[in-house]
Amino acid sequence: MLSIHARQVLAKAVLPLLILLAVGLVLLGLVRRPAVDGVRLMATDFMAPAYHGLVWPQERVKVWLTDLRGATDLARENARLRDENRALRHWYDVAVALAAENGRLKKSLHWIPETVPQYVTGRVTRDDGGPYSRAVLLDVGSGHDVRVGDVALDAAGLLGRVTEVGPHTVRVLMINDDASRIPVTLGSSHGDAIMAGDDTASPRLIFYPQDHHPVEGERVETRGQSTMPAGLPVGTVHYSAPNRPVVVPDADLDRLDIVRVFDYGDDDSQAPDAPGRVRVKKQPQNPLTGPLPFSWLPSLSDMSGRGGQ
């Protein structure tokens, strides 16, 4: 047994020791954030079934409320749906005609078909933002093939990108997070820009061409870059203040439920090796086959090649 004095000293040393450990954790978070986030992801993975159980009553109540609201206003709802159906029918015809035309044009251009992206669908397990970030955790089940950098979309548009991958759960950094930077193309002005999140509902547009300012209401799509394919719908431009264009996202960032994670792959979009990295083949020192001193003149081999075609 320890003496009373030793126990007193020990009791006094406990708090400073624990504070030191906490400071260590803070430093670890600053230096090796992925290690800490990995542990958190594991805990969430473990808790995923419990979360479903906890949220289940809330979801049921929401469904009942929606049903109840629908039942009280059937006539008006029916009229609205009929109108909407008519409009959708029109758009369906337009889409079919455009798809046929698109197919014809691609055929005449000998268009190389794009690879069909792999995707998994997951339910949002938990809003994972905290006060300073916007992220969600998705339950994608076991045996998935999601990689860091994959693109997440909801039914309407781009949602974000995968930042951490666990056995059952993936973390998606949303487009309005402060750390998110997405290259985008503007629909009608055809300018490129970067969409930068700022923890508000609508991310800002930065680095757009100064002679082509974004136009209010124009569509914003992704620009193809590494794993991010071109042409994914992002939202529309809106000026929240003069000279401050923001993107109003198509995706409903506040009420997320079912999210799809697409793997577009990055194998086919790799740039060829830079010339400096290619091993230079030794040319035979024959003055007749070597390049002519007048480089703008077509060489003999070029001319013979053309003649053969």
Added chain:
Amino acid sequence: MVAENSTPHLHSAVEPKQTFRRALDRVARTAMPSLFIVFSAILLSAPFGIPGQAQLQFGIAMCTVWFWTFSRPRSMPALAVFLCGLVVEIFSFGPPGTVLLSLLVIYGVAHHWRYGLSRLGFIAGWLIFSVFAALASFFQWALVCLHALALLSPVPGLFQAALTIGIYPSLTALFVWGRRTFANPDQA
């Protein structure tokens, strides 16, 4: 504020027999504040979609540690604060370590001043707590800014501080009742 019936050994002659069930009840009552922090941290990490869920996690942990440390330190030892802080850290996605460090600092303050705080009125205790809650939120904001290498908006931090200070009276009411009843080890 002094814990009721804090000297049960004076009445040892009339104490009921120590059984396993009674010992378990006593441990559960003593650990009630820590369990409250752990359960609220896990519950508030579920996707209910309530605004300010993450801030509430922090607020509840701060209020609980503050109240129990000065009103009944036996129910909130330093190691329990550390373990609760770790659980809150695991079930939140803020900058790592800040909640844990804030809890330990507020524990240190409350533990050091517990005699003074017990003599002070509720309003004075609340004011002192408010200062430390605001400081902890500011610290968290500063760390996030440091991590992002940018000056972020301080509004979420202010909201967190306001929520923490705002829920303190209602939580105190719950804890004062709990200290007499379900979290009182002397009633086991």
